[in-house]
Amino acid sequence: MTTEIGQSSVRSDAVTKTTGSAMFGTDIALPGMLHGRLLRSPVPAGRIVKLDLSQVVAAPGVHGVSTAADVPDRRSGLVLLDAPLFASDFVRYEGEPIAAVVAETRELANQALEFAVLEIEEIPSVTDIEAALAPDAPLVHPDWESFDTSPGMTWPRSGNVVAESFADPEGVEEAFEKAAYVVEDRFETGRQYQAYMEPRMAIAEFDGQRFTIHVAHQFPYNVRDRVAGALDLSPSQIRVIGHHIGGGFGAKLDTGLEPYAALLARQVGRPVRLANDRPEDLLTCQCRENAVIRIRTAVSEDGALLARDVEVLMDSGAHATDIPFLTSIPMHVFGSLYRIGPVRIKTRAIYTNTAPTGAFRGVNGTHLYFALERHMDHIANELGLDRLKYRRSSLQSDGAQLPTGQVLDDAGILSEAFDAIERKAPWAELGIGPNRGVGVAACMWLTNPMPGSVTLKLNSDGTLGVLTAATENGSGAIATGVRQIAAEEFGLSAEQVIVTMPDTDAAAFDAGSQGSRTTHIVGRAVHEAAVQVRARIFETAASLLEAAVEDLELADGAVVVVGTPTTRIPLADIAAAAQAAGGPISGSGSYTTPMPSVNPTCASGLLFPAFPTPTYHVHVAEVEVDPVTGGIRVLRYLVAQEVGRAINPQAIRGQIQGGVAQGLGYALWENLWIDEGRYMQRTFEAYGLPLATDIPEIEIVLLEHPDPAGPYGAKGVAEPPIIPVAAAIGNAVADAIGISINAVPITPERVLEALVDLR
Amino acid sequence: MRIELTVNERKVMLDVPPSETLLTSLRERLHLTGAKEACVEGECGACTVLLNGRPVDSCIYPTAASSETQITTVEGLRGTDGKLSPLQQAFVDHFAVQCGFCTPGLLMTLSALLANNPDPNRAEIQQAIVGNLCRCTGYVQVVEAVEAVVREAQR
Numbered sequence A: 001m002t003t004e005i006g007q008s009s010v011r012s013d014a015v016t017k018t019t020g021s022a023m024f025g026t027d028i029a030l031p032g033m034l035h036g037r038l039l040r041s042p043v044p045a046g047r048i049v050k051l052d053l054s055q056v057v058a059a060p061g062v063h064g065v066s067t068a069a070d071v072p073d074r075r076s077g078l079v080l081l082d083a084p085l086f087a088s089d090f091v092r093y094e095g096e097p098i099a100a101v102v103a104e105t106r107e108l109a110n111q112a113l114e115f116a117v118l119e120i121e122e123i124p125s126v127t128d129i130e131a132a133l134a135p136d137a138p139l140v141h142p143d144w145e146s147f148d149t150s151p152g153m154t155w156p157r158s159g160n161v162v163a164e165s166f167a168d169p170e171g172v173e174e175a176f177e178k179a180a181y182v183v184e185d186r187f188e189t190g191r192q193y194q195a196y197m198e199p200r201m202a203i204a205e206f207d208g209q210r211f212t213i214h215v216a217h218q219f220p221y222n223v224r225d226r227v228a229g230a231l232d233l234s235p236s237q238i239r240v241i242g243h244h245i246g247g248g249f250g251a252k253l254d255t256g257l258e259p260y261a262a263l264l265a266r267q268v269g270r271p272v273r274l275a276n277d278r279p280e281d282l283l284t285c286q287c288r289e290n291a292v293i294r295i296r297t298a299v300s301e302d303g304a305l306l307a308r309d310v311e312v313l314m315d316s317g318a319h320a321t322d323i324p325f326l327t328s329i330p331m332h333v334f335g336s337l338y339r340i341g342p343v344r345i346k347t348r349a350i351y352t353n354t355a356p357t358g359a360f361r362g363v364n365g366t367h368l369y370f371a372l373e374r375h376m377d378h379i380a381n382e383l384g385l386d387r388l389k390y391r392r393s394s395l396q397s398d399g400a401q402l403p404t405g406q407v408l409d410d411a412g413i414l415s416e417a418f419d420a421i422e423r424k425a426p427w428a429e430l431g432i433g434p435n436r437g438v439g440v441a442a443c444m445w446l447t448n449p450m451p452g453s454v455t456l457k458l459n460s461d462g463t464l465g466v467l468t469a470a471t472e473n474g475s476g477a478i479a480t481g482v483r484q485i486a487a488e489e490f491g492l493s494a495e496q497v498i499v500t501m502p503d504t505d506a507a508a509f510d511a512g513s514q515g516s517r518t519t520h521i522v523g524r525a526v527h528e529a530a531v532q533v534r535a536r537i538f539e540t541a542a543s544l545l546e547a548a549v550e551d552l553e554l555a556d557g558a559v560v561v562v563g564t565p566t567t568r569i570p571l572a573d574i575a576a577a578a579q580a581a582g583g584p585i586s587g588s589g590s591y592t593t594p595m596p597s598v599n600p601t602c603a604s605g606l607l608f609p610a611f612p613t614p615t616y617h618v619h620v621a622e623v624e625v626d627p628v629t630g631g632i633r634v635l636r637y638l639v640a641q642e643v644g645r646a647i648n649p650q651a652i653r654g655q656i657q658g659g660v661a662q663g664l665g666y667a668l669w670e671n672l673w674i675d676e677g678r679y680m681q682r683t684f685e686a687y688g689l690p691l692a693t694d695i696p697e698i699e700i701v702l703l704e705h706p707d708p709a710g711p712y713g714a715k716g717v718a719e720p721p722i723i724p725v726a727a728a729i730g731n732a733v734a735d736a737i738g739i740s741i742n743a744v745p746i747t748p749e750r751v752l753e754a755l756v757d758l759r
Numbered sequence B: 001m002r003i004e005l006t007v008n009e010r011k012v013m014l015d016v017p018p019s020e021t022l023l024t025s026l027r028e029r030l031h032l033t034g035a036k037e038a039c040v041e042g043e044c045g046a047c048t049v050l051l052n053g054r055p056v057d058s059c060i061y062p063t064a065a066s067s068e069t070q071i072t073t074v075e076g077l078r079g080t081d082g083k084l085s086p087l088q089q090a091f092v093d094h095f096a097v098q099c100g101f102c103t104p105g106l107l108m109t110l111s112a113l114l115a116n117n118p119d120p121n122r123a124e125i126q127q128a129i130v131g132n133l134c135r136c137t138g139y140v141q142v143v144e145a146v147e148a149v150v151r152e153a154q155r
């Protein structure tokens, strides 16, 4: 019997995606469909003095307009209800929706918006997170106190501070008093655009009773709940159908255009499509937030990390989105990897008059580990120790505790990851030569624990159907991982497993493609469901074969009697027999990871209290810096990644290669530069995405420590490869030029500036 | 205006406004949605089609200028027997596809490369696709797929 686990089985969607027949969200067109466009704020902060749409309504092809006056007077959000559908009195970021128009074509809708009369009186804005904390800084939301939160959720917030988490354990001050060295750094990191290739879109229909919304979205159930929240509907009034997704990377987890499509569809009684053009998409995307991080560590004579004091400021933009959850993450990062005494951590997310930020693969891990691992280099250099040796001698081992009290049973894997890299590329041989340098960075990251479910059904031709609301965002989690796991459970090949596209009317809740959760959580749900489905298969087969259930096994699409492989009955026959006898064979399963225990009083505002199913990673980068242009070339890049169990090695390789490429973009080139609240770039070209000529082949070692709770041992894979990249590159650049650059992206301008300072 | 052209070896007649792009004509009039709209600025290559064998960004190419030309879109890459082209098959086999939104454009650009240079080296392949953005793959498995086609052709 062949096994699917560990095979690089081809993706279920690979053929349709190479022939052009795969339908993405933006490819969907419904009969009678109209086109909506949003009138968006041209300024970061201002008071709407006049809004007159009478000429818009009268424009050719227009079916209707909508403004704040047409919708329930309410704010909504993922966890803090602070976002109105349309700005009514004040605008708070460039790109904020003010009105919507629906017309025969996208062009006519655009033309109609030209006739809008909009007068905005600009008011003082706050566009810098440090300035936003000044006592006399203008408030982005003067009425912040009136905002509701999701039921049961509270955390400290005040004024421009949208969320705060603070841990102040005993012994920090004492440790700093007796320290031989105090090492201190300040880091500044940029705002990164997810830059998925398919712009965000939505199509809504309303049949007089219920809404159907077509999306290309990572989290259809969240669309349902968020649209219900925005329009004051009951979630079950909304059906969300998912189509192929042209990339998301976190930006397609919250709602975007869906509530507007629903609103307009109800208003005009025809299907309405909205799709961003690229500048609009870039301008209003929930990008990775820019941040400022200060970190100070007390170190003993022999290099022990006695205590640490960390301050993190994150730019939430004009709304909270999911950022309040992310203020907990520093608690899982700054006491990880290396043995350390008490750690004081104050994290604040700050409102500014910029587009709301949110989830991008790795969330704030990219900048938190940039700070932690750049700082670790600084400490080693201060002590006069080799950066790698010092790390290795300080590594946490099995049973280490995070500042939350969470115990990391298998932190010793870190040491193995360092060994794996050393075997492939000995540290002493890297970064040799003028203007060359080497950097190392590690990280520990979670597998998102949120719930998922599947229903399995045995089809009459012996294939297996998997019904789930989980989404294939391109990572291969559904197209390879879940499919292979389901195949393995029934002795089938992956091609014999058909996974449905998401539909919230049909499949139970799934928390979407985020935090590397899909293969782990949905795979485990498959495993749970398979127990019931197999029981019925064996029961049916036992009576057909006149054998005992204990003597049966599944292999190659049939049930066989153990030891007499010729006595077999194909699954198709079993499906038919069962259907005629007791009814069709199906079964359901659900799973969510139990949260590791933590000390609930370790910090205030700990909305995301633990890091379940952790995995461990070490990255090494070798770079060459051009002292004339300031350009940086990556000569070699190595990754050792622990994956639990590799279900599909080639798919995993693609996730690591692609994740590191995005990490290199973050480290070296990509940033939305903000000038007085406005993004200075509006296009792909100006933004500067990595090209085929920029990215080296990543050298990869996979480490396997099967997780007893995971399907066939699998843990999360796809999110972490982006996380330590900026840190490894930053360390390599500092090694190459002998001076620290504590900001990302490490642009040629920043390199040249540093070199000038050195001279 | 009335335009006559050949799309995937089929003659078509179109009546389009002079400003209409080839991408719009293909997607909305001919229902060939394989070519994707991602930037409409000629910056990403997702909309690439072949015009007389040469890759063009159809999002900025006026349909009016394509009169009497031969257009090939991703839908036209399969053989008449319905089989995937060697390049398409290599994309499938070598995990060159993740989300797949850039895939049609990459396939068109690389088909043109292989038609002109059946034995490109790695640097030439990378250079050929600098106008095709892919956010998912980091490009390496795409390049490997092309290398596999070249190897196979030389056997």
Ligand code: FES
Residues within 6 Å of the ligand: B036, B037, B038, B039, B040, B041, B042, B043, B044, B045, B046, B047, B048, B057, B058, B059, B060
């Ligand atoms: S859509 Fe044509 S180049 Fe981007």
Ligand code: FES
Residues within 6 Å of the ligand: A197, A246, A247, A474, B096, B097, B098, B099, B100, B101, B102, B103, B133, B134, B135, B136, B137
């Ligand atoms: S596969 Fe997603 S953009 Fe290339």
